[in-house]
Amino acid sequence: MTSPCGRYSEKQISRFIDGALSRQALEQIRQHLDTCSACRDLADQFREVTKTFDELAEQPGSAIDPNRLYRTMQETEEKSAGFRTGGFFSRRFRPLLAAASVAALVIIGGIALIDNPITPDSPSAIVTSIDTEYTAVMIFETPDTHHTIVWYSDT
Amino acid sequence: MYSFIRLIRLTAIAAGVIWCWCPAQTAFAQNQVLTHVKVIQASTQTRSVDPALRQIVPELEKVFRYTGYTLLQEKTLSLAFQQPGRILLPDSRTLVLTPTSSQGGRIQYDIQILNRKDAVFQTRVLLKNKRSMTIGGPRSDHGVLLFHITGSLP
Numbered sequence: 182m183t184s185p186c187g188r189y190s191e192k193q194i195s196r197f198i199d200g201a202l203s204r205q206a207l208e209q210i211r212q213h214l215d216t217c218s219a220c221r222d223l224a225d226q227f228r229e230v231t232k233t234f235d236e237l238a239e240q241p242g243s244a245i246d247p248n249r250l251y252r253t254m255q256e257t258e259e260k261s262a263g264f265r266t267g268g269f270f271s272r273r274f275r276p277l278l279a280a281a282s283v284a285a286l287v288i289i290g291g292i293a294l295i296d297n298p299i300t301p302d303s304p305s306a307i308v309t310s311i312d313t314e315y316t317a318v319m320i321f322e323t324p325d326t327h328h329t330i331v332w333y334s335d336t
Numbered sequence: 337m338y339s340f341i342r343l344i345r346l347t348a349i350a351a352g353v354i355w356c357w358c359p360a361q362t363a364f365a366q367n368q369v370l371t372h373v374k375v376i377q378a379s380t381q382t383r384s385v386d387p388a389l390r391q392i393v394p395e396l397e398k399v400f401r402y403t404g405y406t407l408l409q410e411k412t413l414s415l416a417f418q419q420p421g422r423i424l425l426p427d428s429r430t431l432v433l434t435p436t437s438s439q440g441g442r443i444q445y446d447i448q449i450l451n452r453k454d455a456v457f458q459t460r461v462l463l464k465n466k467r468s469m470t471i472g473g474p475r476s477d478h479g480v481l482l483f484h485i486t487g488s489l490p
Contacts, residue, residue, distance in 0.1 A: 314456055
């Protein structure tokens with residue numbers, strides 16, 4: 182799709198916002214935006230989307246407070262046990278519930294840490310954009326050190 | 337006893353001030369990004385591994401079938417953010433690395449591979465501080481070129 186005035190494609194405007202164009206192309210579009218309000222509006226929209234995405238991406242994965250979650254689970258369990266005071270099953274399954282709580286915490290904690298930069302097994306590099314004339318591009322990482330490899334075919 | 341407690345209190349305050357001051361110094365030093373690049377030729381024609389690559393080749397061998405690794409060039413660039421660093425490669429190619437920002441313990445790089453003056457490959461990556469990545473694929477002689485890139489904020 183082209184921009185509202187038809188001079189540049191939406192993709193080009195989007196790349197301009199990402200700074201993913203040659204210096205010359207960036208300058209040309211910058212000059213065009215000074216005079217074309219329709220394209221400027223489109224660029225503002227892309228900028229807003231990028232900004233929102235960046236803000237979301239930067240939210241720490243460890244925002245889940247495991248202690249708070251554990252306390253909540255304990256309170257829920259106590260309330261639940263309160264309805265069955267002295268009941269046979271509440272005593273019998275209490276160790277299982279405790280084990281399940283711990284397991285849930287481990288799983289949730291693991292998920293919360295996936296995007297945490299301090300996690301040792303996150304990839305060495307995160308590829309946020311690629312632009313190439315070649316269609317065959319692969320991104321993978323080594324099994325032990327999670328060394329990121331970007332591979333493109335040069336033929 | 338009272339003076340001893342006062343001394344401890346003063347020491348704690350001084351430690352706190354130093355602790356607060358250090359990040360500001362680090363932020364100042366972080367304006368420069370050290371980028372170390374090894375240009376490697378990998379091939380199946382030889383079975384020799386360059387001694388300078390002994391630390392990184394075992395990891396590469398887990399994913400590549402190449403038997404020979406030769407270090408063609410090694411360069412360390414000290415770059416400010418937004419400052420491009422250029423490395424001339426075989427066959428009129430150029431590798432251009434530009435650190436653009438740092439966030440969450442990672443350095444953002446814009447990386448371009450030029451063939452003469454045309455950008456044939458460009459990417460933006462977030463590289464962990466003091467870690468490395470490899471870009472590969474361009475053919476050269478009887479093998480391919482690998483660019484082993486390490487970035488660190490001093």
